[in-house]
Amino acid sequence: MSATPDLAGPVGRVKLVVAYDGSGFHGFAANDGVRTVMGVLSAAVATVVRQPVTFTGAGRTDAGVHGWGQVVSGDLPAGVDLVDLQRRLNKLCAPDIAVRSAAWVDDQFNARFSAQWRHYRYEIWNSPTPNPMLASRTWWVTTPLALWAMREAADAVIGEHDFASFCRRPKVPAGEPEPSLTRRVLSTRWSDVTDPGAGGDGRLLRFEIRANAFCHQMVRSIVGTLVDVGAGKIAPGRVPSILRAQRRQAAGQVAPPTGLTLWEVGYPD
Incomplete structure (x- = not known):
């Protein structure tokens, strides 16, 4: 003991x-x-x-x-x-x-303020039928998704932008300024990670995004909008104008929390 x-x-x-x-x-x-x-x-x-x-x-x-x-x-x-x-x-x-x-x-280390970037994964089960084995960690989307379109649209969020269109605005006491919703996205990636030997009738799609920081519901709002792109509801080329609008109503749906995982946090060596 x-x-x-x-x-x-x-x-x-x-x-x-x-x-x-x-x-x-x-x-x-x-x-x-x-x-x-x-x-x-x-x-x-x-x-x-x-x-x-x-x-x-x-x-x-x-x-x-x-x-x-x-x-x-x-x-x-x-x-x-x-x-x-x-x-x-x-x-x-x-x-x-x-x-x-x-x-x-080191005594100066702080999990939040010492972090240089956060990396999230979001996984989608894209199939006409649900997969009970993946239900607790994926978003089940029945509409066929065009991966090429989602990749093209995701490229537009890379860089430093005001992400007001993709964030839930914080409640601010009267008379106080709103905090900045500007964030710097370092990378995005869509991939089909379906195991070809597992059988089944669907695809497991994974979205990865890394940024210096994220505002509330930012990843889920981006994923929801990109799924609308993949489903043909939003053209891939519209994402830059959605960013410029700086209004939540300009973007697409908010993806459910189930598919989202905080995957990694980066710190100085």
């Missing part, structure tokens, strides 16, 4: 890489009265180290959104055995949450 950490002694900054199935959570961030990923994780850490803890997450995912490479950081007693901590957390939080790694980092 590991030694009990010294609660009054020195502390160190820890970085956890966390995966989770978001289906049973009301989002990632701690929120009193509802079950969230951060709430469950923080409570489990506090149980192990026997004191309250405060963690910062790299991104705030919505209810139903999943995580594979979410990063959290916070201070713990320096005597904590991180190998033992990871093992005990994975027992306490399974099967919905898994701590993939735990490491001591």
Whole structure:
């Protein structure tokens, strides 16, 4: 059994890489009265180290959104055995949450503010029939989608833009300025990742997007609009004008949260 950490002694900054199935959570961030990923994780850490803890997450995912490479950081007693901590957390939080790694980092490290980019994946099951094996992590779209058109349209969001057309505007107190919705998208990619040996009557399509940061519902709004492009409802060449409009009504539908995963967060070497 590991030694009990010294609660009054020195502390160190820890970085956890966390995966989770978001289906049973009301989002990632701690929120009193509802079950969230951060709430469950923080409570489990506090149980192990026997004191309250405060963690910062790299991104705030919505209810139903999943995580594979979410990063959290916070201070713990320096005597904590991180190998033992990871093992005990994975027992306490399974099967919905898994701590993939735990490491001591520089005291200046902050999961949110040290991040240089976030990378999301969105997966779509494109078929006339549902796939129960993929239902919890994909969006089932029955209309045949033109992948070439979605690829062409996705290219238009690369670069620095005001993404007001693809974001839910935040509520701002009277008299205060609205925060900027300008973000820098570094890359996008659509691919058909269907396993040819798995059989079935559909395609598994994957969209990947990397940016310095994202505003609320930005990825889901972009995916929903690109699916409208693939379905022939919006021409691929209209995406630049949708961006320039800076109105949410100019874009297409908002994709459901089920297909979205925070895949990776990038930091300086």
